[in-house]
Structures are given as structure tokens and as C-alpha cells.
Amino acid sequence: MDAIREYVTIKTAPYLSKEAIATLISNIEYMACDQLELYKPIRSNIDNPLRSPGLRHLAWNVGERLRVPLAKRAVFIKESFPYELENASHEYLRLNLRDQVASQIPIDVPEKGDYRFHLETDNDES
Numbered sequence: 502m503d504a505i506r507e508y509v510t511i512k513t514a515p516y517l518s519k520e521a522i523a524t525l526i527s528n529i530e531y532m533a534c535d536q537l538e539l540y541k542p543i544r545s546n547i548d549n550p551l552r553s554p555g556l557r558h559l560a561w562n563v564g565e566r567l568r569v570p571l572a573k574r575a576v577f578i579k580e581s582f583p584y585e586l587e588n589a590s591h592e593y594l595r596l597n598l599r600d601q602v603a604s605q606i607p608i609d610v611p612e613k614g615d616y617r618f619h620l621e622t623d624n625d626e627s
Contacts, residue, residue: 505529505563508618512559512606516551517543525581532577533567540580553589554604556582561598562609562618571595 506526513522521543531539545551551559556578564574575594579586586594599608609618 502530502533504617505566508609508620509559509563511620513551516545516549516555516605518546521545528577528581529563529567532564532569532573535573537573537576537580540577542583543581544584545582551582551585551605553586554600554602555606556585557594557598557600558604558606558608560594562606564598565611566618571598574598 509526509529510522513525517525524541524543528540528543531537560574560578564571564577569577572591572595575591575598578598579589579591579594601608611617
């Protein structure tokens with residue numbers, strides 16, 4: 502969870518308030534413990550919002566480290582960001598978590614047997 506907290510803080514800082522980052526980390530912990538009913542909604546910064554591709558990739562990247570099924574990752578990201586994802590169904594999110602589109606948060610495939618993120622090699626917009 503320390504690696505996930507660091508990753509989420511670094512990747513979402515341009516788009517979320519400190520309070521929203523704390524809520525997001527709590528929501529990730531709830532996903533890891535299968536406590537979906539405890540998710541709290543978050544809204545990204547109005548002047549620099551997170552968009553659907555970046556949110557989908559964030560859910561895939563974190564869920565991959567936690568070994569959470571795609572359907573639960575979709576629920577997590579939809580419940581965490583209901584405003585940004587208001588037009589996306591759970592099924593759409595589940596099927597498109599790891600799509601190959603440009604986004605604020607790129608897909609980060611873990612090395613075999615490793616949970617760490619590739620923060621030092623990212624070349625994204627953040």
C-alpha cells in the first residue's frame with residue numbers, strides 16, 4: 502500500500518486537492534478490502550480535471566497491483582469519480598480500463614512478480 506499511496510499522490514496531485522487524494526487512497530483501501538459500500542465520491546479540479554482515459558488507467562494500474570478483478574476496478578473508479586464518469590457504464594469501464602489511448606495517467610504494467618510502479622520512467626503530461 503505504501504507504493505500505491507506514493508504513486509496515487511504523485512500521479513493525481515495536479516488534478517486533485519489534498520483532501521480528494523486522501524479520499525481516493527481511502528477508496529483504494531476499501532477496494533482492497535472489498536468494502537465497496539464505503540466509497541466516497543471525489544471531484545477533480547474544475548480548472549484541471551481528470552478525464553475518463555486517465556481515470557480508467559489509474560483504476561487498472563492500482564487494481565493490477567492489488568489483484569482486484571476488472572469488474573471491481575470499474576465499480577471503484579465509477580463510484581470514486583461519479584461526475585467525471587457520469588456517462589460511462591460499469592460495463593464500458595470494465596472493458597476499457599487498459600485501452601491504448603493518450604491520457605493524463607498512462608498504463609503502468611508491473612514487472613513480473615513486482616508491485617512497484619515505473620514513476621521514474623513516465624513520460625506523460627503530468
